[in-house]
Amino acid sequence: MRDDEQQQSIYRDYRIILFALAIIASLFFIQPWYSSDEGFTSNLNYGLDLQGGSWLQVKLQGAVAQLDADSGLLVREIVNISLGENIEIKSVDERDDGTKVTFTSDSILKNNQMEQLGVGQATISQSNNITEVTLHTSKENLISTYLSDSLKAEVIPVLVSNGVQYEIRTAVSQEELERLMVVVGGSIVTDAIGDAIYKEGVTVETRDLTKEILSDKLNSLGLKDIPVKTVGDDYILIDFAGIDLATAKNIAERPGKFEIRIATQGNESRHVLYGDEIQAVSIVGYNDMDGQWYVPFTLTDAGALALQKAAIETGATQDPLSHNLIMYLDDREVYSAPLSHSAAARLEDVPIYSWQASTGPDEDSKARAEQLQIHLRAGALPVNVELVGSGQVDATLGKQFKEQAVLAGFLALFGVAFVIYRKYNKKAILLPMVGTSVSEVIMILGFAAATGWQLDLASIAGIIAVIGTGIDHLVIITDEVLYEGKLPPKKVYLSRINKAFAIIFAAAATTILAMSPLVFMGFGALKGFAITTIVGVLIGIFIARPAYARVIPEVLETNPMNTE
Amino acid sequence: MEVGLTERLDSFVRKHNNRQLAAIPLAIFVIALLILAFTFASTGAPVKLGMEFKGGTMISVATEESVQSLEERFVDYPINDIRQTGSRVIMQFGPMNDEMQHDLISNAVGSYTSVEINQIGPVYGTSLQKQAVNAVIISFIGMAILIFLIFKTFVPSIAVVVSALSDIIIAAAFMNVVGIELSLGTVAALLMIIGYSVDSDILLNTRVLKRRGTPQENITSAMHTGVTMTTTTLAALIVMYLVSTYSYLLSSSLSQITLLSNISIVLIFGLVADLMNTWMLNTSILRWYVTKNGARRRKA
Numbered sequence: 001m002r003d004d005e006q007q008q009s010i011y012r013d014y015r016i017i018l019f020a021l022a023i024i025a026s027l028f029f030i031q032p033w034y035s036s037d038e039g040f041t042s043n044l045n046y047g048l049d050l051q052g053g054s055w056l057q058v059k060l061q062g063a064v065a066q067l068d069a070d071s072g073l074l075v076r077e078i079v080n081i082s083l084g085e086n087i088e089i090k091s092v093d094e095r096d097d098g099t100k101v102t103f104t105s106d107s108i109l110k111n112n113q114m115e116q117l118g119v120g121q122a123t124i125s126q127s128n129n130i131t132e133v134t135l136h137t138s139k140e141n142l143i144s145t146y147l148s149d150s151l152k153a154e155v156i157p158v159l160v161s162n163g164v165q166y167e168i169r170t171a172v173s174q175e176e177l178e179r180l181m182v183v184v185g186g187s188i189v190t191d192a193i194g195d196a197i198y199k200e201g202v203t204v205e206t207r208d209l210t211k212e213i214l215s216d217k218l219n220s221l222g223l224k225d226i227p228v229k230t231v232g233d234d235y236i237l238i239d240f241a242g243i244d245l246a247t248a249k250n251i252a253e254r255p256g257k258f259e260i261r262i263a264t265q266g267n268e269s270r271h272v273l274y275g276d277e278i279q280a281v282s283i284v285g286y287n288d289m290d291g292q293w294y295v296p297f298t299l300t301d302a303g304a305l306a307l308q309k310a311a312i313e314t315g316a317t318q319d320p321l322s323h324n325l326i327m328y329l330d331d332r333e334v335y336s337a338p339l340s341h342s343a344a345a346r347l348e349d350v351p352i353y354s355w356q357a358s359t360g361p362d363e364d365s366k367a368r369a370e371q372l373q374i375h376l377r378a379g380a381l382p383v384n385v386e387l388v389g390s391g392q393v394d395a396t397l398g399k400q401f402k403e404q405a406v407l408a409g410f411l412a413l414f415g416v417a418f419v420i421y422r423k424y425n426k427k428a429i430l431l432p433m434v435g436t437s438v439s440e441v442i443m444i445l446g447f448a449a450a451t452g453w454q455l456d457l458a459s460i461a462g463i464i465a466v467i468g469t470g471i472d473h474l475v476i477i478t479d480e481v482l483y484e485g486k487l488p489p490k491k492v493y494l495s496r497i498n499k500a501f502a503i504i505f506a507a508a509a510t511t512i513l514a515m516s517p518l519v520f521m522g523f524g525a526l527k528g529f530a531i532t533t534i535v536g537v538l539i540g541i542f543i544a545r546p547a548y549a550r551v552i553p554e555v556l557e558t559n560p561m562n563t564e
Numbered sequence: 565m566e567v568g569l570t571e572r573l574d575s576f577v578r579k580h581n582n583r584q585l586a587a588i589p590l591a592i593f594v595i596a597l598l599i600l601a602f603t604f605a606s607t608g609a610p611v612k613l614g615m616e617f618k619g620g621t622m623i624s625v626a627t628e629e630s631v632q633s634l635e636e637r638f639v640d641y642p643i644n645d646i647r648q649t650g651s652r653v654i655m656q657f658g659p660m661n662d663e664m665q666h667d668l669i670s671n672a673v674g675s676y677t678s679v680e681i682n683q684i685g686p687v688y689g690t691s692l693q694k695q696a697v698n699a700v701i702i703s704f705i706g707m708a709i710l711i712f713l714i715f716k717t718f719v720p721s722i723a724v725v726v727s728a729l730s731d732i733i734i735a736a737a738f739m740n741v742v743g744i745e746l747s748l749g750t751v752a753a754l755l756m757i758i759g760y761s762v763d764s765d766i767l768l769n770t771r772v773l774k775r776r777g778t779p780q781e782n783i784t785s786a787m788h789t790g791v792t793m794t795t796t797t798l799a800a801l802i803v804m805y806l807v808s809t810y811s812y813l814l815s816s817s818l819s820q821i822t823l824l825s826n827i828s829i830v831l832i833f834g835l836v837a838d839l840m841n842t843w844m845l846n847t848s849i850l851r852w853y854v855t856k857n858g859a860r861r862r863k864a
Contacts, residue, residue, distance in 0.1 A: 499770070
């Protein structure tokens, strides 16, 4: 086999073929081109710090915890917070299919007050100036409502494998939450080892919803291609290419304009309410009764009254089908449907707080409901966000950075070549060494172009670092081969190469290991550095350096060495 | 040049016994530790934390205005530092509220060209500190485990790990001495030192433990290869440092690239420390080890 190899032409060796293919593929992906009009062009993407632009980094505030509490105390607190009434709990009946809480009050409580609580169906009876109320509800509903009222934020119960998890969409510390739960005779549930099941942050679904809303909002402003990325569980990163930071902040902070109008006659319509009258938007659901997908949302007092007034005045309560409710986001129609007959009839008497916007029965309708849910929020995010970082590099500066970084790369290569030349004193070795190093850079760039990776300053620093390690490894190969000052016989050569590669693999493994935490650290700010280093090292050990090891004996055979 | 360095180093290693050889790097290691301890005692962190870890705003603009006039102009904001490099000025501000932040940014973007801004919230900065510490620790432990897996013998492995530790400690102490703050870039550089520094140690250990010949011969041959490796890397980094830091002296149209400058200078110092630690500290430990176990050495 070794004999075969000896006779085999270097051009048919698999290492050389692989190397050549990698270079060709890289060039194909990079597509470098020079024209006198456009200068140097290529398929490479550059990061904001090289092409100019600004970025915002926000943290989503919230907490996710499993909670337990006493249903009676919960009802008492909820009524107290919402209606300012003191009540006496008579009985609590907890079953699998729901909780029944009966209480009495000295004041007169009405049905719509109970509905305003938003905790379930109420049966009310009056006798001797005492109101007795029976609430049909569930503990999840009570806990979410209690926390939502106390913290003035949305609280969403989510079923998980080991119970119910509450997502609180505002910043609340574990201590603060524990304090709130003590008031209602409860606590944060602990796991098997006794640790409280509490996590700062939001669920992945909420994070993704927030991201969608931001994307939707930014892209509806006519600014195309503003990438909104999620980083980790709780962070969102927005890149504004070619926009300065002051403008970017204005855009991100400006809420969308959401409006509900009601059709009057023909194409005419009148204003009902704006988005600030929408108190909460819940998650998309499926109604078994009419087989439709829907988005539930709640109106404020003023909003509910405005809608009732408009419905009565336009005659929608009498003839709902000719008076559609139409929703606009930034003057774009996003939804239009008539009032349901039952809603129309009820509006005659009382304002309605809780609404469902139905979209239809099929999968498409589900998607439309999800879209509508985003629109209803009108750019208002489901969770509170905190700006944790921002930055800008303007286009001229970015261009300058790019040119200077490329210059640094080239000069670094010359510096390395100079040291190599001084050490080996031989052009014949310089050429394959520097050539291998250059080709490693080409392959890294090819990888970047093929994967759409954005090259930023950190990536270029990484490439320069790879030039450094790459040459190191070539020096190891060369010196191992030239151990006795001359090219050894084939058999010895192969064992030497194996030894050299053992060292190289070990060194490469440590570099990759050392760099990997950077991929995740700090919003991935230095992900570019880590990725180029890791990819560069992998390309080096699997493609470029094996080819070098194959070429170098040929080179040395035709150009015998005489080192010290 | 580097041949001269290698030969001088080689004869130094030959002339001194293991204890003498280890004394110099160990002394420097201890001094470096003292510097870090002193900084820790006076600031609460072993290295001076930069804006990214404390929170604040950095604004760099192209301007011919003097530092004084800029100080007056931004007197209403919590300005910490103004530095002029060529035709650019870098201003550092402490944390401020959203409204002030907004104002400052509009002001800078509106009145200057070639603006670079970097703002980090204090809370995020604190979490970044934790991440950075974790990253360095995870990297280091990962490297140590890998080294033990590769060599499977205690003394040679611990020699590599101690050398790498010393490289990082010395590089960090050096940052304190010359006043380089810890930034994301310098953390990356410290991690890279972990990766770089073990290269020459692995080479040395492999050559000495697995090659035929006397330990001293193998050390010499490893040194020829290893010093070349480090000097080529140093050459690349020195060029990167010069271009990113001082090119504005040649032409006012060029500017400092802080990230590249920070990464390269910390790496340069880490590598210089590595030259010493590999060829004195690691070498002395290894030479002592193979002499003691001479009879049981494996053959190539």
